[in-house]
Amino acid sequence: MASQAAIPVVVNGAGGKMGREVVKAVAAADDMSLVAAVDRSPDLQGQDIGELAGCGELEVPIVNDLQAALVLSTQERGTPVMVDFTHPDSVYDNVRTAIAYGVRPVVGTTGLSAEEIQDLAEFADKASTGAAIIPNFSIGMVLLQQAAVRASQYFDHVEILELHHNQKADAPSGTAIQTAQLLAELGKSYNPARVNETEKMPGARGTCTSEGIRIHSIRLPGLIAHQEVIFGAPGELYTLRHDTSDRACYMPGVLLTIRKVLPLKSLVYGLEKLL
Numbered sequence: 001m002a003s004q005a006a007i008p009v010v011v012n013g014a015g016g017k018m019g020r021e022v023v024k025a026v027a028a029a030d031d032m033s034l035v036a037a038v039d040r041s042p043d044l045q046g047q048d049i050g051e052l053a054g055c056g057e058l059e060v061p062i063v064n065d066l067q068a069a070l071v072l073s074t075q076e077r078g079t080p081v082m083v084d085f086t087h088p089d090s091v092y093d094n095v096r097t098a099i100a101y102g103v104r105p106v107v108g109t110t111g112l113s114a115e116e117i118q119d120l121a122e123f124a125d126k127a128s129t130g131a132a133i134i135p136n137f138s139i140g141m142v143l144l145q146q147a148a149v150r151a152s153q154y155f156d157h158v159e160i161l162e163l164h165h166n167q168k169a170d171a172p173s174g175t176a177i178q179t180a181q182l183l184a185e186l187g188k189s190y191n192p193a194r195v196n197e198t199e200k201m202p203g204a205r206g207t208c209t210s211e212g213i214r215i216h217s218i219r220l221p222g223l224i225a226h227q228e229v230i231f232g233a234p235g236e237l238y239t240l241r242h243d244t245s246d247r248a249c250y251m252p253g254v255l256l257t258i259r260k261v262l263p264l265k266s267l268v269y270g271l272e273k274l275l
């Protein structure tokens with residue numbers, strides 16, 4: 001029997017904090033082959049991505065031409081995947097470009113609007129191409145969200161607090177938005193008003209979804225990524241908290257998604273749909 005071809009992987013945003021972790025994880029995976037490393041950062045052009053990521057020379061230089069990298073990946077034997085950890089300002093175009101070339105996008109970049117995600121889902125459907133948009137690749141976060149959904153059956157008052165490093169471009173975090181969406185799926189409204197509240201300084205009470213869920217965002221050096229979902233009821237608080245201390249925590253979810261996106265014919269949103 002012919003051996004299975006390694007999955008050709010393009011990492012977009014390869015020189016960034018998450019991109020470097022993905023490069024190390026893909027390089028260490030027996031069933032994957034890193035075919036291209038793309039990053040727009042001018043300082044990184046031509047550097048070997050393995051050297052930069054700290055896993056030894058991989059003979060894959062960093063380039064800034066995504067389309068050329070995608071074309072290269074389609075010339076390999078297996079179905080190619082593009083992993084995107086770039087920036088909210090370019091992720092939408094990156095995903096459309098990958099799908100147009102028949103490359104499966106696995107997207108960790110946050111900041112896409114609901115309309116953009118819907119549009120990408122329709123584009124993937126038309127192209128019969130699998131795609132995955134995963135606001136959080138950590139298994140621990142999926143478990144937190146499942147516990148929050150269960151708690152929301154019993155609690156009517158909930159607020160979300162997300163805390164991140166101060167290089168993060170988007171707020172609230174993609175994870176906090178997704179968590180609020182999952183709580184909203186129950187079809188109820190939260191936090192019925194008890195008083196006529198006045199914000200003496202705009203933003204003091206965070207942002208509020210149409211279902212009444214408040215989200216608060218903190219940005220500080222020293223943080224990586226953390227989230228609390230706090231439920232309140234008379235006489236009790238129920239707090240769910242997730243902390244990351246190393247970006248390696250996302251890699252089992254990234255590798256799983258690369259493998260699971262291949263047979264899909266449409267777009268999936270959320271790691272819980274692939275577990």
Ligand SMILES: NC(=O)C1=CN([C@@H]2O[C@H](COP(=O)(O)OP(=O)(O)OC[C@H]3O[C@@H](n4cnc5c(N)ncnc54)[C@H](OP(=O)(O)O)[C@@H]3O)[C@@H](O)[C@H]2O)C=CC1
Pocket residue numbers: 012013014015016017018019038039040041042085086087088090107108109110111134135136137138168250
């Ligand atoms: N889904 C998940 O589990 C996780 C998601 N994230 C998300 O991933 C994204 C990236 O995070 P992080 O790695 O911390 O960010 P970084 O800024 O560390 O890395 C992003 C890298 O991508 C480069 N880049 C930006 N735009 C482009 C582009 N259009 N084409 C090619 N390269 C580009 C940047 O270059 P330059 O600096 O020059 O702009 C930078 O080198 C964020 O949206 C973040 O929220 C982060 C952690 C987990």
Ligand SMILES: O=C(O)C1=N[C@H](C(=O)O)C[C@H](O)C1
Pocket residue numbers: 110135136164168172173174175176224225226
């Ligand atoms: O920017 C980050 O770091 C993270 N971004 C994602 C988000 O916006 O939810 C996932 C995780 O929180 C880390």
